[in-house]
Amino acid sequence: MITVTVNGQRHDIDADPNMPLLWAIRDILGLTGTKYGCGAAQCGACTVHLNGESIRSCCTKLSRAAGQQIVTIEGLSANNNHPLQLAWNEMNVPQCGYCQSGQLMSAAVLLRENPNPTDQDIDDAMSGNICRCGTYQRIRAAIHRAAELAKEGAKS
Amino acid sequence: MNGISRRHFIKTTGTAGVALWLGISAKGSTRKVSNVATAKNFNPLILVESNGNITIFNTKPEMGQGTFQSMPAMIAEEFEVSLDQITIKNTSGEKEFGDRQRAGGSSSIRTTYNDMRKIGAAAKTVFITAAAAKWQVDESTCYAEDGKVIHQPSNKSLSYGELVEEASKIELPKEPRLKDPKDFKILGKVSKRPDIPLKTTGKAVFGIDVIVPDMLYATIERCPVLGGTLKSFNADDALKVAGVQKVVEAERIVGKHHFTGVAVIADSYWNALQGRKKLKIEWDTKGHESFNSKEYENNLRKLASQEGIIDKNIGAIDTIKVSSQNTIEAFYETPMIAHHTLEPMNCIAHVQGDKAEIWTSTQVPSTIVGGGVNDVPKLAGFAPENVKLHSMFIGGGFGRRLYPDYVIEALNVAKQTDKPVKVIWSREDTTTQGPFRPMTFSQLSGSFSDDGKLVAFKHKVISPSYQESVRKDFEKTKVDGTMVEGIAEQDYEIPHMKTSYVRADYHVPVAAWRSVTSSTLAFAHECFIDELAVKAGKDPFDFRMELLSKPSDTKRVFQKLRELSGWDEPLPKNKGRGVAQWKFFAGQCAQVVEVSYDPAQKTVKIDKVTAVIDLGEVVNPDNVKNQTEGAVVMALTAAIKPGITFKDGKVIESNFYDNPVLRMNEMPVVNVHILAEGGKIKGVGEPGLPPFAPALANAIFAATGKRIRKMPFDLKIS
Numbered sequence: 001m002i003t004v005t006v007n008g009q010r011h012d013i014d015a016d017p018n019m020p021l022l023w024a025i026r027d028i029l030g031l032t033g034t035k036y037g038c039g040a041a042q043c044g045a046c047t048v049h050l051n052g053e054s055i056r057s058c059c060t061k062l063s064r065a066a067g068q069q070i071v072t073i074e075g076l077s078a079n080n081n082h083p084l085q086l087a088w089n090e091m092n093v094p095q096c097g098y099c100q101s102g103q104l105m106s107a108a109v110l111l112r113e114n115p116n117p118t119d120q121d122i123d124d125a126m127s128g129n130i131c132r133c134g135t136y137q138r139i140r141a142a143i144h145r146a147a148e149l150a151k152e153g154a155k156s
Numbered sequence: 157m158n159g160i161s162r163r164h165f166i167k168t169t170g171t172a173g174v175a176l177w178l179g180i181s182a183k184g185s186t187r188k189v190s191n192v193a194t195a196k197n198f199n200p201l202i203l204v205e206s207n208g209n210i211t212i213f214n215t216k217p218e219m220g221q222g223t224f225q226s227m228p229a230m231i232a233e234e235f236e237v238s239l240d241q242i243t244i245k246n247t248s249g250e251k252e253f254g255d256r257q258r259a260g261g262s263s264s265i266r267t268t269y270n271d272m273r274k275i276g277a278a279a280k281t282v283f284i285t286a287a288a289a290k291w292q293v294d295e296s297t298c299y300a301e302d303g304k305v306i307h308q309p310s311n312k313s314l315s316y317g318e319l320v321e322e323a324s325k326i327e328l329p330k331e332p333r334l335k336d337p338k339d340f341k342i343l344g345k346v347s348k349r350p351d352i353p354l355k356t357t358g359k360a361v362f363g364i365d366v367i368v369p370d371m372l373y374a375t376i377e378r379c380p381v382l383g384g385t386l387k388s389f390n391a392d393d394a395l396k397v398a399g400v401q402k403v404v405e406a407e408r409i410v411g412k413h414h415f416t417g418v419a420v421i422a423d424s425y426w427n428a429l430q431g432r433k434k435l436k437i438e439w440d441t442k443g444h445e446s447f448n449s450k451e452y453e454n455n456l457r458k459l460a461s462q463e464g465i466i467d468k469n470i471g472a473i474d475t476i477k478v479s480s481q482n483t484i485e486a487f488y489e490t491p492m493i494a495h496h497t498l499e500p501m502n503c504i505a506h507v508q509g510d511k512a513e514i515w516t517s518t519q520v521p522s523t524i525v526g527g528g529v530n531d532v533p534k535l536a537g538f539a540p541e542n543v544k545l546h547s548m549f550i551g552g553g554f555g556r557r558l559y560p561d562y563v564i565e566a567l568n569v570a571k572q573t574d575k576p577v578k579v580i581w582s583r584e585d586t587t588t589q590g591p592f593r594p595m596t597f598s599q600l601s602g603s604f605s606d607d608g609k610l611v612a613f614k615h616k617v618i619s620p621s622y623q624e625s626v627r628k629d630f631e632k633t634k635v636d637g638t639m640v641e642g643i644a645e646q647d648y649e650i651p652h653m654k655t656s657y658v659r660a661d662y663h664v665p666v667a668a669w670r671s672v673t674s675s676t677l678a679f680a681h682e683c684f685i686d687e688l689a690v691k692a693g694k695d696p697f698d699f700r701m702e703l704l705s706k707p708s709d710t711k712r713v714f715q716k717l718r719e720l721s722g723w724d725e726p727l728p729k730n731k732g733r734g735v736a737q738w739k740f741f742a743g744q745c746a747q748v749v750e751v752s753y754d755p756a757q758k759t760v761k762i763d764k765v766t767a768v769i770d771l772g773e774v775v776n777p778d779n780v781k782n783q784t785e786g787a788v789v790m791a792l793t794a795a796i797k798p799g800i801t802f803k804d805g806k807v808i809e810s811n812f813y814d815n816p817v818l819r820m821n822e823m824p825v826v827n828v829h830i831l832a833e834g835g836k837i838k839g840v841g842e843p844g845l846p847p848f849a850p851a852l853a854n855a856i857f858a859a860t861g862k863r864i865r866k867m868p869f870d871l872k873i874s
Contacts, residue, residue: 019426027424032365033358037498038583042812073358085356092778095220097355098498098551123821132498132552133220134789136823
C-alpha cells in the first residue's frame, strides 16, 4: 500500500510500486485531466507537481510519490481561477486541449518561480511541453497575460 | 443535409415534460409524419423544452477546430438565442442526426453554413407565429430575441419554453427568411469557445479518459514489419504477470490492409504492458523484412521517367514549340510522415452477444455506426442497429481519426471478453504502425515563349496511391485524383498545361493527413513557380501577379497579402521573403515568410509569417486565427523535422525523441488576416498548411541563394 496525497486528499494505493504515477492518477484515482502522450518524458502532457515541482508522471514511479504531495490539473485552482487559467480562457488558447493540462502545470511552476518571465524564460520552461495543434504563440501570450493578472490580483 | 423538414413533433422527455424537436431531414425528405416513431427519419438539431432549456446538437466531432461552438452558432444566430443560453451536445452517430456526422476536409462550416442558418430561422418563425396567435396580433409586429418572442407595440414577451406546445403544431417554413448579415450578433464576432473552460481544468473528456465500470485494459503487439502476418504466439509467460487475464488475437483493418496482432488484456493498462513484454510471437514477414526507404525512394526516382497517366491536358502542350534554353526542369521530394495526434489511438469496446457499445475519439461517428468505405459494423461483423457509439472530445485528429482501424481492432478484442475493454496504443505503436501520409515526388518543367511569357507547365507526381491503400476495388489504370490534388486548379493563367501521375506499388498503409496531398504538392508546385520567376528575372510576387490578369480569388488574396506582409519594403542584407499560395478543395490561403540568415552560423531564423486566409464567411474569427497559427506550426514541423523511414521492413522512428515535432522555442511569430467578403464559403482547418513550406523555402532562397527541393530540410544551410 502506497500513501500519496493528491490535491490535498490522502489516498492509499494498492498497486505495483513501479507503476508510473500517471497511471495511478488516471486509472486508480480516476483523475483523467493528466494525460498520456508519449510515456517517455518527451511531450509533457502528463505534467503534475510533486512537492511543488513539475514532474513527468509517465516516467515517475508510484513509489517515488509515497508520502509526497501531488497536485494535478484538477487541483491547480478551486474554480478555474488560477491566473493562468484566467489568461488561457481570456485568450482562447486551447484547440484540441489534450496537452493543455500539462502546459498549465508547467507554466504554473514557471510563474511561481519567475513572476515576470521573458520570452526566453518561457521558451526555457515550456519547450518540454508539446502542443501538436500548435498553440505555442497563444501559450506564450497567455503566460505574459497571467503574469499581469497575478500582479493585479496581488494588488487588490 | 439537403433541406428542412416540413414537420417537427412533440416528444415527452424524462425531465422537462413537453419538448419540441426541430430539424432537417437526412435526405431532404419532405414527407409528413404523424407520430414519433417515423419522425426518427429526421435530423433534430434543436431541442426546446417547456422549462425553457434549449439544446443544440453538434454533428461535427470537436478535435480542436471549434465545431463544438461553430456548428451550433450558425443555428443560434438565426434562432435568436445567445450562446450562453444553450446547452451544446455532441452527437454520436445516431440515425436521427443524419449520415454526415464526420469532421474532415475542412468541411464542417463550408458545407453547412446555409443549411444551419435555415434550421435556426425556420425554428424562430414558428415561435413567432405561435406567439402572435396566442396574443391575437399580427406576426409582423413580433420579433424574437434571446430565446423569447416580443410583441413590439406592447413590449410583452413569451419565452420559447412557454411557447413549445403551440409552436410544435405549426409547420416549419421551407424557405425561411434569413437575417441580414449586418444584424448578426454571433457570426463573425469573436466569441469564447465553451469547451475551453473544460480544457483548462482537465474536465474535458477525451476518448482515452472514459471510465466504464468494470472495465479491463488492453495493449496490442503488432508485427513490427508492416505487412507481416501472425504465425503463432506463446502467452504462457504473459499470463503469469499479475493482473493479466487473457491474451487474444485481434484483427485490425485499415483500408485494404488486414493485420493481426496479439492483445494482452489485464486489470490495468500498466499490467497489460508488463504482460506484452513477455509475449513470444512468431511473425511471417512475407518478404517485407528487407524493405527500406532509401531503396523505395530510388525506385520513385526511376519511375519518374515513365509517362504516367494524364490527369489534365490543357492547351496543346505536346505540339507547341518551345526552345530548350527557355525551359527549366526540377525534381522535388517529400517524406512520409506520421500524424502524431497527442492523444494516441484508443477505444473502449463492450461486446455483449451481437451488440457492441463503443466509446472513442473519432472524426467519423457516422462510419462507426455504419456506412462508407470503412463501414465499421460490416467490417467487425455487427448489424449497424446493434452498434452504439459514444463520441468523445478528440485529442487531435489531423486525418488520422478518419480511419476507424483502431475501433475495429478494439471490437475484435472485446468480442473475446465479457467486460468492456479499453485498448490504448502506446506512442511507439502510434508512430510505427501507420497509416502514414505518403511521400510524393514531383517532376516539373516550365517553358517561356521567346518574348518571356510562361506558356507551358508540367507537373508529374510520382507516389504511392492513397485510394489504392484504402480501396480493394481501386482501378489502377485511372489517376488517383487525391494524389494530384490541386495541381491543375491554381488560378495562374498558363495556356498549355499537363498534369500526370505515376503510381508506385506500396505495401504500407497510407492515409489522408491534414491538407492531404496539398501538404506536399504545394511545396513542389509553388517553389517551382519561384524558380520560373528567377528564370524570368522577375520579383516572385510580380511574376505571380502577371500570371493573374483576370479577377480571381488568388489575385484578391495576393493583393491583401502583399500589402500586409510589407513585401515591397526593402530588406537588409541576409534577410529574405518568400511567398506562396494554394487553392484546393478545403479552401485557400497565401503566406509570406520572412527569414534572417546568419552567415557565421549558417543558420536561418524565421522572423515572421503573414497569412491571409480566404473564407467567404467567418463564424469565429479568433478561432480561425488559432487554427491558422496551428496550421503553420504543423507545416513547419513537416518541413524541417524528420519523416517516417523504414529499415529492415520496420519503421525506424518510435517516439518524439527520434520523430520530433515543433516545440515552443522554435515558434515563429504568425500574423493571420481573414478575408470574409462573401462568395464561395471556404474551409478553415487545412488551408493554412500547404503554402507555408514553399513560402519558407522561397524565403530561404531569397536570403541565401540556396534552392531547396527536398523536404524535410534543415534550417542549417550547408
